Amino acid sequence: MNVPAPILEVDRLQVRKGGTLVLDIPSLRLEEGEILSLIGPNGAGKTTLLQALACLIKPSQGELFFKEKIVSSNHGLFQYRRKLAMVFQEPLLFDTTVFENVSSGLKIRGLKRAEIGKKVAENLERFGIPHLVHRSARKISGGEAQRVALARAFATQPEVLFLDEPFASLDPPTRESLIDDLERILRQTGTTTIFATHDRMEALRLSDRVAVMNRGRILQIGPPPEVMNQPLDEFVASFVGVETILTGRVSKKDKGSFLASVMGHEVEAVGEVELGETVVFCIRPENVTLSPSSPKGATSARNVFWGRITKIIPMGLFYKVQLDCGFPLVAYVTARSLEDLALVEGKEVAATFKATSIHVVQKKLVET
Amino acid sequence: MIICLIFIFPSLCGAQKSIILATTTSTQDSGLLDVLIPVFEKKTGYFVKTIAVGSGQAMAMGQKGEADVLLVHSPAAEKKFIAEGYGVNRRLVMHNDYIVVGPAEDPAKIKGMKVSTEAFKKIAGAGALFLSRGDNSGTHSKEKAIWKVSGIKPEGQKWYQETGLGMGQTLNVTSEKKGYTLADRGTYLALRKTLHLDILTKGDALLLNSYHVIEVNPAKWPKVNTTGAKAFVGFMVSKEAQEVTKTFGVDKFGSPLFFPDAGKKEEDLGK
Amino acid sequence: MDLILEGILKAFYLLVTFDSEVMKITLLSLQVSGSATLISLLIGISIGTMVALAEFPGRRFVVSLINTGMGLPPVVVGLFVTIFLWRNGPLGFLGVLYTPTAMIIAQAIIATPIVMGITLAAIQALPKNLRLQILALGATRFQMVWILVKEAKLPLLAGVMAGFGGVISEVGASIMVGGNIKGYSRVLTTATVMETSRGNFDIAIALGIILLLLAYFINLILTNIQQRERPR
Numbered sequence: 034m035n036v037p038a039p040i041l042e043v044d045r046l047q048v049r050k051g052g053t054l055v056l057d058i059p060s061l062r063l064e065e066g067e068i069l070s071l072i073g074p075n076g077a078g079k080t081t082l083l084q085a086l087a088c089l090i091k092p093s094q095g096e097l098f099f100k101e102k103i104v105s106s107n108h109g110l111f112q113y114r115r116k117l118a119m120v121f122q123e124p125l126l127f128d129t130t131v132f133e134n135v136s137s138g139l140k141i142r143g144l145k146r147a148e149i150g151k152k153v154a155e156n157l158e159r160f161g162i163p164h165l166v167h168r169s170a171r172k173i174s175g176g177e178a179q180r181v182a183l184a185r186a187f188a189t190q191p192e193v194l195f196l197d198e199p200f201a202s203l204d205p206p207t208r209e210s211l212i213d214d215l216e217r218i219l220r221q222t223g224t225t226t227i228f229a230t231h232d233r234m235e236a237l238r239l240s241d242r243v244a245v246m247n248r249g250r251i252l253q254i255g256p257p258p259e260v261m262n263q264p265l266d267e268f269v270a271s272f273v274g275v276e277t278i279l280t281g282r283v284s285k286k287d288k289g290s291f292l293a294s295v296m297g298h299e300v301e302a303v304g305e306v307e308l309g310e311t312v313v314f315c316i317r318p319e320n321v322t323l324s325p326s327s328p329k330g331a332t333s334a335r336n337v338f339w340g341r342i343t344k345i346i347p348m349g350l351f352y353k354v355q356l357d358c359g360f361p362l363v364a365y366v367t368a369r370s371l372e373d374l375a376l377v378e379g380k381e382v383a384a385t386f387k388a389t390s391i392h393v394v395q396k397k398l399v400e401t
Numbered sequence: 402m403i404i405c406l407i408f409i410f411p412s413l414c415g416a417q418k419s420i421i422l423a424t425t426t427s428t429q430d431s432g433l434l435d436v437l438i439p440v441f442e443k444k445t446g447y448f449v450k451t452i453a454v455g456s457g458q459a460m461a462m463g464q465k466g467e468a469d470v471l472l473v474h475s476p477a478a479e480k481k482f483i484a485e486g487y488g489v490n491r492r493l494v495m496h497n498d499y500i501v502v503g504p505a506e507d508p509a510k511i512k513g514m515k516v517s518t519e520a521f522k523k524i525a526g527a528g529a530l531f532l533s534r535g536d537n538s539g540t541h542s543k544e545k546a547i548w549k550v551s552g553i554k555p556e557g558q559k560w561y562q563e564t565g566l567g568m569g570q571t572l573n574v575t576s577e578k579k580g581y582t583l584a585d586r587g588t589y590l591a592l593r594k595t596l597h598l599d600i601l602t603k604g605d606a607l608l609l610n611s612y613h614v615i616e617v618n619p620a621k622w623p624k625v626n627t628t629g630a631k632a633f634v635g636f637m638v639s640k641e642a643q644e645v646t647k648t649f650g651v652d653k654f655g656s657p658l659f660f661p662d663a664g665k666k667e668e669d670l671g672k
Numbered sequence: 673m674d675l676i677l678e679g680i681l682k683a684f685y686l687l688v689t690f691d692s693e694v695m696k697i698t699l700l701s702l703q704v705s706g707s708a709t710l711i712s713l714l715i716g717i718s719i720g721t722m723v724a725l726a727e728f729p730g731r732r733f734v735v736s737l738i739n740t741g742m743g744l745p746p747v748v749v750g751l752f753v754t755i756f757l758w759r760n761g762p763l764g765f766l767g768v769l770y771t772p773t774a775m776i777i778a779q780a781i782i783a784t785p786i787v788m789g790i791t792l793a794a795i796q797a798l799p800k801n802l803r804l805q806i807l808a809l810g811a812t813r814f815q816m817v818w819i820l821v822k823e824a825k826l827p828l829l830a831g832v833m834a835g836f837g838g839v840i841s842e843v844g845a846s847i848m849v850g851g852n853i854k855g856y857s858r859v860l861t862t863a864t865v866m867e868t869s870r871g872n873f874d875i876a877i878a879l880g881i882i883l884l885l886l887a888y889f890i891n892l893i894l895t896n897i898q899q900r901e902r903p904r
Contacts, residue, residue: 566869569870
């Protein structure tokens with residue numbers, strides 16, 4: 034079977050600013066239709082990577098390939114730029130009407146007025162703002178402005194979409210509704226997207242793969258559960274947070290609580306869900322209790338799983354215990370407990386956590 | 402956008418058939434040139450660029466070859482100019498006189514005096530405010546000459562102030578400050594309405610103000626428009642120009658501002 | 673006091689009767705200062721934008737030069753232009769001294785740094801990422817600069833008004849390089865100086881009033897354009 038060629042590929046990409054190496058990416062592949070998120074602290078190089086991939090800044094060394102063809106300043110740079118779109122944290126709208134803004138990319142490409150009118154209407158509709166068409170860009174709210182920026186980006190039908198923390202300056206309700214809409218649109222259009230964000234939950238929800246960055250390097254890249262549950266090093270672990278993240282399908286529901294099938298095991302959680310719906314569970318290690326045997330007697334915890342300790346990592350005042358219960362699970366124990374329970378790698382223990390302690394993320398997928 | 406239409410570049414006037422006439426501000430301010438020049442231009446087709454500066458600067462322009470012909474009234478400096486080979490064909494055109502003016506109160510009591518040097522001595526003696534043009538103009542040179550003859554050194558004295566301004570403005574300053582000054586009759590008459598100054602001393606031979614035209618020497622500066630300069634000089638001493646000069650100012654001021662002298666010798670001049 | 677009143681009446685009279693001399697002088701003022709402003713617009717906005725967007729060694733030095741140029745004493749400009757345009761000067765062969773062309777040159781030299789400096793500041797004040805956003809929309813270099821200039825049009829218009837204001841009211845350089853020749857290189861400012869030194873105060877005041885009116889109307893038009901686009 035032929036592996037489809039990546040839509041974007043990078044080889045030994047480096048960017049230097051004033052002599053300092055600020056970006057060092059030996060290789061990166063982006064598949065067509067994929068949504069990749071970049072997470073990392075401020076100054077990690079997320080923006081630099083996005084701008085280098087969009088050819089808005091010139092790398093000090095390295096090569097970029099779009100659909101297997103090389104892109105450089107004297108080689109197809111311009112044609113490549115016209116196939117992508119970028120949205121920044123600030124909407125950066127032009128001082129004119131919403132219509133003029135959304136049509137700017139199309140005007141730049143020299144499209145005819147009729148064409149432009151059609152595409153603008155389409156995209157305003159898509160982002161739920163057709164009523165703003167003749168409004169001045171100065172007279173709309175922050176959320177509306179960001180929608181206009183997105184409509185402007187989509188109007189040119191980009192093959193790759195770059196988003197640099199596009200929701201960061203919005204207030205929570207505005208952000209929520211926009212993420213909802215964007216997620217739906219991205220799935221519908223199948224647009225290859227790379228976006229940078231601070232918010233792990235955003236990355237979790239929207240992306241097919243997550244790349245954790247620090248100091249200009251990608252430390253780990255993979256599907257969200259992999260990166261979040263199996264961080265390769267301390268930094269990644271501390272950045273992604275140490276919850277266990279599991280994906281499951283709702284198998285049974287009953288009065289506000291439900292059961293989801295996670296890798297063959299039934300886990301109970303609380304929330305309003307539909308049968309068959311895919312959910313993501315985040316379980317904080319503080320909420321996982323270990324015991325050498327099944328807890329006897331009634332407890333309010335319904336989730337009791339046997340598992341084998343795969344790794345014990347000292348974390349200063351406590352220990353992090355990684356388990357394999359048929360699905361990965363992480364627990365924290367004090368040094369005292371470690372001793373008392375005689376926990377060692379390879380030992381079998383019972384892990385317990387309350388249904389109410391699970392943070393449920395509903396991953397809304399479009400019916401395919 | 403309509404506005405832009407007004408901003409058409411004004412066309413370059415025929416630089417070929419033009420001459421640069423360097424003259425003094427008092428000559429221009431009298432208004433005589435406003436009458437004479439158009440006649441000349443119409444007659445010969447030359448375009449005259451009249452640059453009015455002080456006599457000193459006019460002759461400096463001549464020295465640099467930046468003018469074609471001069472019309473000035475600073476005889477001593479003119480003679481030096483000719484002697485140093487910068488000018489040729491110096492011809493007497495007209496004369497008028499200088500007058501000593503001052504406030505009606507006349508604190509130095511020079512009214513009616515007939516000798517300018519005596520009047521100056523009295524002004525110095527009384528320590529009365531005297532305004533000098535201080536700009537190396539013809540008037541300034543004349544003033545310095547009078548001080549010299551009267552044996553007084555006014556520079557640096559408290560009552561002696563130098564304006565560095567043209568004649569008209571110096572008269573205004575003098576009027577405001579109620580001082581004395583030396584002025585040419587023409588400018589004084591033109592401004593008389595707004596000045597609070599009276600003519601106090603006049604008629605002295607020393608106060609004679611003669612005007613000459615001088616061609617800038619083409620030998621020194623080949624770029625000068627010699628033909629044009631010659632035409633101008635010829636015009637200024639012509640009967641036609643002299644007639645205009647004779648009658649200029651009569652209807653406005655009651656007496657002529659200038660007395661035509663073409664053809665006469667300088668020594669023969671007098672009132 | 674009545675002198676001013678006389679002046680106002682004289683101004684009214686001259687305007688209403690379309691006094692030919694005054695009309696000629698006024699038209700020339702507009703032509704000379706208008707042309708100079710136009711030149712300063714073209715050079716000032718293009719170079720100002722270039723410097724604002726480019727990175728190059730010595731950029732700070734160039735910026736400080738431009739800022740100094742904004743305060744260039746017009747009289748000094750006049751002096752240097754005269755020396756260059758003299759018959760025996762390096763550009764003497766052009767034969768433009770004591771012509772309106774020389775006045776346009778001098779005024780353009782005075783106005784250009786003003787427009788340049790304000791353009792530089794205006795473009796630099798635009799959001800940092802705006803340039804990248806425009807490039808990401810697929811714009812060519814030229815399209816990008818054009819869009820940026822349009823975005824900065826409010827302060828840019830102010831710059832043009834500053835440039836125009838600076839030269840319509842200029843007198844020192846205009847007299848030096850123009851010669852104040854009647855019907856040829858005499859403009860409102862130089863004529864005012866001359867009439868004052870002649871003692872014709874009423875005419876001088878009248879010319880002054882006409883100059884003020886002219887400057888006011890031009891700026892009224894430009895201000896209208898600018899304020900129409902003002903964020904409310």
